[in-house]
Amino acid sequence: MPEEHAKERAVQLQSEVTLLERRLILASGIQGMEGFRQRWSLHGRLQDTKKRLEALEQGLEKRKEEKRNIQEPQVKKGWRFWQ
Numbered sequence: 001m002p003e004e005h006a007k008e009r010a011v012q013l014q015s016e017v018t019l020l021e022r023r024l025i026l027a028s029g030i031q032g033m034e035g036f037r038q039r040w041s042l043h044g045r046l047q048d049t050k051k052r053l054e055a056l057e058q059g060l061e062k063r064k065e066e067k068r069n070i071q072e073p074q075v076k077k078g079w080r081f082w083q
Contacts, residue, residue, distance in 0.1 A: 013052055017050055024042045
């Protein structure tokens with residue numbers, strides 16, 4: 001995935017996490033079995049979305065590290081022995 005698309009996707013996932021957290025708070029006021037089902041469903045979706053966001057951010061960070069390693073020239077140190 002290109003870096004631009006990955007950053008856009010990270011923003012989308014972050015907004016989805018915020019939305020799910022708000023809906024979970026609202027669902028906490030619902031009593032009974034229906035409230036339990038909504039909270040259970042929202043909690044699962046929230047955890048999955050957080051994991052996807054975390055994996056995407058780790059991938060972006062790894063890509064940045066790889067770019068840094070490529071940009072740094074590798075210089076071999078030569079040792080001279082004095083005679």
